[in-house]
Amino acid sequence: MSPATLSLLLLLFALPPAAGAETMSRDLGEEVVRLPVTLPDGSRHALTVTVFHPDEAGPHPLALLSHGRATSAAARADPPRQRMETAARYLVRKGFIVLVPTRAGYGADAGGADPEDSGPCRRKDYPASLRAAVAQILAALDYGRRLPDVDGRALLIGQSVGGIATVAAAAENPPGVVTAINFAGGAGGDPDSHPGVPCSPAQLQQLYAEFGSRGRVPMLWVYTRNDRFFGQEYSQAWARVYRAAGAPLDYRLLPAFGDNGHLLFSQGADIWMPLLEDYLRGLGFARPGLAGRPSPSGYAALDDGERVPYLSRADRLGGYGRFLSSPLPRAFAISPSGRWGYAYGGDAIDRALDFCHNGNSSPCSLYAVDRDVVWPDGADGR
Template identity: 30%
Template sequence: MTGARFVILLATFTCMAAAPAWSDELIETPVSLPVSIGGTTVRLEALVVKKSDAQGRLPIALITNGGAATATAGAGATTATYAHNARDMARRGWLAVVVIRRGFGNSEGPRPAPVACQATSFEAWASAAADDLQATLSAVSQRPDADASRMIVIGSETAGVAAVALSARNPRGLQGVVSISGGLQSESNCPMTDVLVDGYRTFGSTSRVPNLWIYSRSDKVFDPDLVNRLHTAFLDAGGDVKFVTFFHDGDVGTPVFSHATRAWYSQMDGFLRARNLPTWSIPDVKSVIDRLKIGDRIERENLQGSLLIYLSAPGEKAIAFSPTLQAAWIRPQNKVVAEPHLPVTYQTNSKSLDDARTGALAACQKAAQDCIIVMENFLWIGGER
């Protein structure tokens, strides 16, 4: 065994494909949400997700569609694309809402005007997108299960721009904005860089909402030079932003937001904890360790690091545990096996909870036959040991 003897096995991530079957601790409700924009009522395609045992008013996490800037190229946007993100937010304690902006998918309203490389064109697009988000938050706030004093907005690509634009309005109750690979391109392929930078400088001059921006250094669409200029312009103008970049394979940064990576979730969780907003906590990690009856200080520390990875990873996910392997593992003098196997394995980012269970058990059963599932997503189901 190596020095870090207890490292939870991370099964190979499985990309989302067909509509997943999720665990029954969630309630999902598709809605046609009536919102008022400029004195006109339109209905927007939306999906509301929350825990089935949730009580009282829940903070609102709004997720909106990214991709193409206009519906001409992006009319196929649907809430199903972002349902997995909503489930992950609901499990963290939020009233998660996916909304498709006007003119996209099944949402009513005019299509956004094509974006040209003039400041007025960008301003009009950003204003309309922010109108959609603000109107959605206003409508959702009227629900009896919604807490309008604690709201966040999450978006990637064009949706990230929309979220930052909304933060410039400082709507009451908006506690944070998360923008992943946020940016916008002109449909006429004219140079957009200076327009974007000037626009973000304007956003920063009024925004007082904490922002979290996450980018990939391998992104050739919103490359590091442009991203650094956006960051500097927003920050120098007075905006509040935590700026994170990391490496990612590929020519675009959009996979950072995909369901196949936990990187942005981990950053977001820290952002939420710093603002006392709902997500999993370090005491949650220690509770799992206690339930597994791990007493040795070093082994507890090793396990804590691995559980941080599991909890920040996307669902559906599950942990399997073997009492036999644990007995051999915590007692080096036990010669049941020449070198003790790890007693815990997990699988994350699966198509369904059944797949997560199967994957975690299969990895565990390579070394023992008494493997059981002890955790599903954030729920401990292993009983008291």
């Protein structure tokens, strides 16, 4: 069967989400599709793909996010479906349709075969595991590029194992991919048993050189100085051999982040979002994606918890009370369903909205940010 025929079949046989699927974020146009995919080893899987849509008419560029890999099977089962909502929310604001595949062996599929198992530390087979990941990334990408409101442009983004898989997928030079972005990409890391030193590092370095010899898609790599999975000497060496092999690369080694810089993508959006904003603007994606801070509304005094709409008295005292005692920056979001979310620290606005939307079919709005109530005066909140 030709690749074109296989791609068409993947599109035609996309399945709707199963009955009883969990609640999704309506404000992001979230939906779930199931794509049949055959991996290089001949095994067949139904790939779960979360799709987020901007609310305005297209056409839109496409972004595909690839998740990392937990060290245990139990951890790979949680969450049952990858959403990567904070990154997706940013990209939807920039006008992208966003795809988040949950690859075989993860989420609800974690109890079965694990096609990305690369073997024990001393006998790693990274190429086989990456072939499985790349096949799924490219299948989801092909599905997304055939959506009627996609303009033909696409970008790939991956973190950790999803990062090296993104590098491997970019080395296939898939049509329409404008750039690919690797956050802390690598494999075989374990911050507990061998912090900073991946298994079979020579094999990894050879792989990055091979990817660089084939890849012609411009890439951005983002690493930190205190990555406890892949120490900076490894990411620097990988960047050198990748670039020396002829591939275009913008490598960024950022300062230490928290106790483990490997977590920058999941916990440091306030750092990487502005970086990505500048990078994507240079490639023609000029629409802003950073969340704007609403202006104070004067609806109520910040510490007047009784005025917070929708919430029960217990949640006003508990949830909103915890928000008031949290450090800046901070944000609190509410929903007509009574659900709420708050966050403090980097990217508090997006994370508060994410927490509020989680398992909630009603829209969420910001009530307070930092020291200001931003809920609009006169809003229907009673």
